[in-house]
Amino acid sequence: GIQVEQSPPDLILQEGANSTLRCNFSDSVNNLQWFHQNPWGQLINLFYIPSGTKQNGRLSATTVATERYSLLYISSSQTTDSGVYFCAVEHGGGSNYKLTFGKGTLLTVNP
Amino acid sequence: DAGITQSPRHKVTETGTPVTLRCHQTENHRYMYWYRQDPGHGLRLIHYSYGVKDTDKGEVSDGYSVSRSKTEDFLLTLESATSSQTSVYFCASQGNGYGYTFGSGTRLTVV
Numbered sequence: 643g644i645q646v647e648q649s650p651p652d653l654i655l656q657e658g659a660n661s662t663l664r665c666n667f668s669d670s671v672n673n674l675q676w677f678h679q680n681p682w683g684q685l686i687n688l689f690y691i692p693s694g695t696k697q698n699g700r701l702s703a704t705t706v707a708t709e710r711y712s713l714l715y716i717s718s719s720q721t722t723d724s725g726v727y728f729c730a731v732e733h734g735g736g737s738n739y740k741l742t743f744g745k746g747t748l749l750t751v752n753p
Numbered sequence: 754d755a756g757i758t759q760s761p762r763h764k765v766t767e768t769g770t771p772v773t774l775r776c777h778q779t780e781n782h783r784y785m786y787w788y789r790q791d792p793g794h795g796l797r798l799i800h801y802s803y804g805v806k807d808t809d810k811g812e813v814s815d816g817y818s819v820s821r822s823k824t825e826d827f828l829l830t831l832e833s834a835t836s837s838q839t840s841v842y843f844c845a846s847q848g849n850g851y852g853y854t855f856g857s858g859t860r861l862t863v864v
Binding site: 643673675677683684685687690728730732738739740741742743744745746 | 784786788793794795796797798801803809811812841843845847851852853854855857858
């Protein structure tokens with residue numbers, strides 16, 4: 643099956659720093675999504691981004707589908723950005739769509 | 754997200770008992786999914802549904818069954834709970850051309 647690898651697995655930042663999280667995937671995908679899992683366990687949609695670049699406040703994401711990777715940028719990080727960031731790829735066709743997750747990047751932002 | 758709810762939020766059950774988890778969505782989404790989240794494994798797909806009465810297995814389906822008798826409801830049943838099924842269970846739904854939305858999760862402990 644398709645492989646989704648995220649890096650780094652862990653990241654510790656001081657408040658105000660910038661960071662880049664990476665997601666590599668092993669095969670063509672229909673779509674790609676970034677999630678933030680907050681300390682209460684809730685999975686929050688960040689971006690639904692099959693290709694190109696999207697921005698939402700201090701966060702932005704870029705997917706280069708032809709090279710099979712996506713990047714999530716966090717600028718001016720805040721303590722509330724802490725949590726696990728997951729990349730997930732949608733693959734399949736017909737009635738057989740599935741979402742496969744990477745193992746996540748654990749981000750800790752210290753005050 | 755208000756459009757998808759899971760019940761119960763927490764459950765403790767004994768080994769060998771059947772357990773049913775419920776997922777309810779109000780978005781009229783065609784696709785629904787059940788995942789489990791475990792340390793070191795990320796989120797793994799258990800079963801999914803692509804319409805009423807249309808379901809299929811994911812990568813970790815052994816010991817689980819599902820049913821979907823209405824668009825809005827997707828039930829996950831552990832036929833005879835085991836300690837290895839202690840986990841956090843997430844339900845998700847997806848509409849055509851939109852990202853996946855996750856419920857708040859059910860924390861299940863099998864003792």
